[in-house]
Amino acid sequence: MNRCVTVVxxxxxxxxxxxxxxxxxxxxxxxxxxxxxxLEMVEQPxxxxxxxxxxxxxxxxxxxALDLAEAxxxxxxxxxxxxxxxxxxxxxxxxxxxxPDRWRTVAVDVLxxxxxxxxxxxxxxxxxxxxFCVISLSDVxxxxxxxxxxxxxxxxxxxxxxxxxxxxxxRPHQFADAMAVIGRYRSPATPVIVGHHVGRTEEVIxxxxxxxxxxxxxxxxxxxxxxxxxxxxxxxxxxxxxYTPRTYPAGTF
Amino acid sequence: MNRCVTVVxxxxxxxxxxxxxxxxxxxxxxxxxxxxxxLEMVEQPxxxxxxxxxxxxxxxxxxxALDLAEAxxxxxxxxxxxxxxxxxxxxxxxxxxxxPDRWRTVAVDVLxxxxxxxxxxxxxxxxxxxxFCVISLSDVxxxxxxxxxxxxxxxxxxxxxxxxxxxxxxRPHQFADAMAVIGRYRSPATPVIVGHHVGRTEEVIxxxxxxxxxxxxxxxxxxxxxxxxxxxxxxxxxxxxxYTPRTYPAGTF
Numbered sequence: 001m002n003r004c005v006t007v008v009x010x011x012x013x014x015x016x017x018x019x020x021x022x023x024x025x026x027x028x029x030x031x032x033x034x035x036x037x038x039l040e041m042v043e044q045p046x047x048x049x050x051x052x053x054x055x056x057x058x059x060x061x062x063x064x065a066l067d068l069a070e071a072x073x074x075x076x077x078x079x080x081x082x083x084x085x086x087x088x089x090x091x092x093x094x095x096x097x098x099x100p101d102r103w104r105t106v107a108v109d110v111l112x113x114x115x116x117x118x119x120x121x122x123x124x125x126x127x128x129x130x131x132f133c134v135i136s137l138s139d140v141x142x143x144x145x146x147x148x149x150x151x152x153x154x155x156x157x158x159x160x161x162x163x164x165x166x167x168x169x170x171r172p173h174q175f176a177d178a179m180a181v182i183g184r185y186r187s188p189a190t191p192v193i194v195g196h197h198v199g200r201t202e203e204v205i206x207x208x209x210x211x212x213x214x215x216x217x218x219x220x221x222x223x224x225x226x227x228x229x230x231x232x233x234x235x236x237x238x239x240x241x242x243y244t245p246r247t248y249p250a251g252t253f
Numbered sequence: 254m255n256r257c258v259t260v261v262x263x264x265x266x267x268x269x270x271x272x273x274x275x276x277x278x279x280x281x282x283x284x285x286x287x288x289x290x291x292l293e294m295v296e297q298p299x300x301x302x303x304x305x306x307x308x309x310x311x312x313x314x315x316x317x318a319l320d321l322a323e324a325x326x327x328x329x330x331x332x333x334x335x336x337x338x339x340x341x342x343x344x345x346x347x348x349x350x351x352x353p354d355r356w357r358t359v360a361v362d363v364l365x366x367x368x369x370x371x372x373x374x375x376x377x378x379x380x381x382x383x384x385f386c387v388i389s390l391s392d393v394x395x396x397x398x399x400x401x402x403x404x405x406x407x408x409x410x411x412x413x414x415x416x417x418x419x420x421x422x423x424r425p426h427q428f429a430d431a432m433a434v435i436g437r438y439r440s441p442a443t444p445v446i447v448g449h450h451v452g453r454t455e456e457v458i459x460x461x462x463x464x465x466x467x468x469x470x471x472x473x474x475x476x477x478x479x480x481x482x483x484x485x486x487x488x489x490x491x492x493x494x495x496y497t498p499r500t501y502p503a504g505t506f
Contacts, residue, residue, distance in 0.1 A: 016274040018272070018273075019269060019272055021267070083375075083379075084375055084378075084381050084382060086383075087382075089382060089496070090496050090499050094496070094498055100487075100489075108378075108491075108492075110374075110375040110376075112367050113367070114272065114365050118365040121337045121363075122336075122342075122363040122364060123363075125361075126336070126342035126343040126346055129338070129339065129343030129346075133407070134381075136383075136384060142383075142500065142501035143504075146503075146505065153406045153407070153412075154407075156406060157403045157406035157407070234350050236353075236357070238358065238359065238360045241346050241349070243350075245343060246343050248394065248395035250396045251396075
């Protein structure tokens with residue numbers, strides 16, 4: 001596995017959501033590269049050198065990983081969730097694309113992980129049980145007009161919508177703006193699932209109506225799932241559940 | 254855990270893609286319930302009674318699981334992939350919704366798994382690295398007009414599109430029809446990733462241009478990912494990769 005960069009996903013936080021394939025690759029690594037908070041999630045014994053970096057330096061982190069592999073390392077880049085969903089796998093491949101003459105002998109491998117939307121869905125039932133979209137609300141790397149256009153398209157076509165990076169200090173108004181776009185197409189009673197720190201000890205999950213959703217309850221550690229017109233809440237003595245039926249009625253559009 | 258139905262996902266086939274949380278729940282089960290081909294995927298030692306059923310009897314299977322739990326069992330319903338994505342978690346919750354007076358003391362829990370689209374994406378790079386949609390092409394439980402409408406909406410808004418259940422013997426023309434809808438919005442050179450039996454020994458994965466895609470190469474064991482306008486193939490000496498950049502250009506729409 002030397003001269004290899006493997007981009008792995010730990011899942012959303014619980015160590016028992018990390019696949020054995022990922023754990024084995026971490027155990028064999030010479031170097032672990034990642035955002036410092038994700039490297040801290042690696043609890044298993046390892047002799048690998050840890051190269052922690054700050055958030056938002058994905059390109060530099062990717063180049064470091066590729067350089068370490070070219071020097072003979074068996075390098076593992078650690079993401080939380082799935083590394084292929086708004087995460088480091090694309091960041092590493094972007095570098096290979098930008099510099100085609102570099103790192104030519106380095107293999108790149110990606111190992112999937114449980115992504116935050118799936119984990120959040122499983123905690124409340126099965127809201128992703130029918131067609132769905134996954135959208136990042138961050139406009140750091142794409143125009144806000146594109147995000148609004150996609151939200152409207154997804155809402156109009158009655159997809160369940162999972163939202164990553166819903167809100168940050170730099171863009172406090174955007175989550176409310178996004179909900180207003182969706183609200184043009186969805187009933188105020190649409191179930192919305194709000195998950196903070198899913199899979200971690202500080203996990204908090206709430207199910208609220210779209211009309212009752214407080215934008216201030218959402219931050220960068222939150223994932224949000226907005227139901228479709230068919231998503232339902234079942235109130236039960238044991239525990240309530242939220243799910244989207246597999247059946248979709250004719251004549252809706 | 255008695256009087257509990259846990260719906261688990263094994264992931265797409267490789268045993269090292271199954272999370273420890275799922276393996277532990279299977280090890281503790283009194284009963285395993287599932288489609289016979291998925292129960293065969295459970296290789297770990299277990300003393301549980303196996304209740305195998307044919308495909309397409311999800312409602313009966315769900316009621317059996319709930320009945321076994323009500324009788325005191327610690328019941329695990331086994332899905333492949335993620336049980337919350339076009340799978341058994343919704344089927345179980347549909348039964349609770351339809352019969353609110355039954356199984357009132359039975360708890361239902363869902364444990365997520367790696368879903369086929371993520372696994373397929375990881376095999377080739379990171380095609381799901383930007384906003385994406387997940388759509389089932391089966392019209393057994395929803396109108397084909399709804400599917401066409403959603404395909405058009407997703408393609409027009411330039412989402413990457415992952416397609417489940419793309420084609421069956423009962424509906425041989427629909428995959429070609431779906432590609433024609435997407436083709437109205439996407440370039441003929443758009444990368445398409447076709448994965449058969451992802452994660453199994455018989456796995457075959459191909460990357461082809463949208464214009465060169467042969468509908469006859471797709472069946473019910475296939476998952477398909479259609480790139481967006483920004484999805485790119487990187488040809489490299491070691492191995493080629495497909496990815497969707499995290500950055501989306503301004504001015505596209």
